[in-house]
Amino acid sequence: MVDARYFGDGLTYLNPNDLKGKLIAIEGTDGVGRSTHIEMLQEWLEVQGYGVLTTGWTRSNLMSKTIEMAKEGNILDRWSFSLLYATDFADRLEHEIIPALRSGFIVLADRYIYTAFARDFVRSGNRQWVRDVFGFALVPDLVCYLRIDVETLVLRVIETKGMNFWESGMDLRLGGDLYDSFKKYQSLLIEEFDKMAEEFHFEVVDARKSPDEIQTELRSKIQPLLTPHLRTPELPSDRTIQPAPTS
Amino acid sequence: MIVLADRYMYTAFARDVVRGVSPEWIRKLYSFAIAPDMAFYFKVPIEVAISRLLGGTRGQLKYYEAGMDMNLNQDMTESFRIFQSNILAQYEKIVDECQLITMDATKDIEAQQNEMRRLVGEALKDYKPRRGTHGRRTVFWRRFDVPKSE
Known part of the structure; x- marks a missing residue:
């Protein structure tokens, strides 16, 4: 990471x-397709010979079960809400992200500190x-923000997995039911993400586009970061192993 | 009600800084903590701590309290001595910064307890005791179980 900093x-x-x-962070509210795109990016990068590590919010060995239980x-x-997530992040930073970056990997982070913010x-x-x-936390080399409006998000979530307690921010008592609460909570999150997009210079990608268009856009944002030395080294042809001389 | 806390944020200020966490960061992290009305620091020289832990009912040191995760020394007692000495040095700073009341913990328990009761009694001079249950104890707050880490 050039000019890496905390x-x-x-x-x-x-x-x-x-x-x-x-370090590349993919941010965006629930249901914008982050995990699908990260999976596609990982394959695209690995085929080209880059080492890739994907790390996801709440997926640390230390905390994932505890967070589930708390929820x-x-x-x-x-x-407790913010500190559980911070602990999960700290564990992944020390045990996944930093070791991977040290070995020259490209780290794709499914959500990053901006979600917590x-x-x-x-x-x-x-x-x-x-x-x-x-x-x-390390400042990422690139933050891609998959932006969606709340109206489209509601339709998408209802069509797929439905709304749950925490994604609806039910702890905040923002609305009378799951639907109202989801809309208000997600609107507040989107509003805050939009502000951070300017403050922290996110690359904003319109998540209402087709998956193909989004993927192409993400790849074009990532491309400038890819330098030849990140790839798996190849042995020069004159250094390939010769068969042992027969006596 | 009166809340008695066995260790408070000062423990983290001392321990985590010795483990390499930034002193500023740890204070910001705990900025949501309520400053206690009184905070006591029970001070003992490192050798007294070691002989009590090794000679007492426990008879041994614990892995983390000896700072064994920090690779200070292969010998657990030696590691404890180095690690806890660093922690004591941090506490000396915290005592001034956070106005902790230092207790001489080499004295016998009764003498320490009398001194504490005198100090707490003074602090509670104008405190009006309140009870909600006329002496019947009930569970005040039941939270989900989290597996014990230590």
Whole structure:
């Protein structure tokens, strides 16, 4: 990572300039197709010879089960909510993201700290604390934001997996039922993502387009980051192994 | 009600900084914590701590309290000595910064307890005790179970 840096107060024992890989975050609210596109990007990159690691929100070994359990209880308050996710992120940063970047991998992050920023802000009205907490995060080389409007998002979610308690922000009591609450909660998140898109210079991709168009657009944003030294080294032809001489 | 907390954010200020976390970061992280009305720091020299843990009912040191994750020394007692000495040094800073009341924890329990009761009694001079249940204890707050980490 060229001019790699931490978002705020970093890890005192690690100099981010030692990291050779590239960190690409894909952000966007629920139901915009992040995981589908990340899967396609991974294949596209691997076929070209790049090492790729995909890492996803809440998927750390340490925290995934605990987060599931906490969500089932439906009584997460602001601090425990944000700190559970921060712990999950810290575990993945130290055990997945940093080792992969150090070995020159391209890391595709399905959601990144901006998700935590948006969710915490919607719950607290305060931007500073959660940004301080995630100070140890690495600033990505590229953030692609899959943007959708809430009307399209509602249709898409109803047609596919339906709405759930947390995606609807039911803990916030924003509306009388799941549908109302989902719309209000997701609108607030989109509004905050839009603000961050300017502040942190996200590459905004219109998620209402067809999957093919979105994928092409994502690839064109990623292309400039790809340098030859990231690829698996190939042995020059004069160095290929010769058969052992027979005596 | 009166809340008695066995360890508070100061533990993290000391331990996590010794483990390489930024002192500024850890304070910002815990900025949501309520500052206690009183905070006591029970201070003992490192050798006393070691002899109590090794000689007491426990008879051994725990992996993390000895800082064994930090590769300070292969010998657990030596690792404990290095790690906990660093923690004691952090506490010295925290005592000033956060106005902790330092207790001489080398004294016997009764002497320490009397001193604490005197200090707490003074602090509670104008406190009006309140009870909701006339002495019957009930579960105040039941949360989901989380597997114990230690």
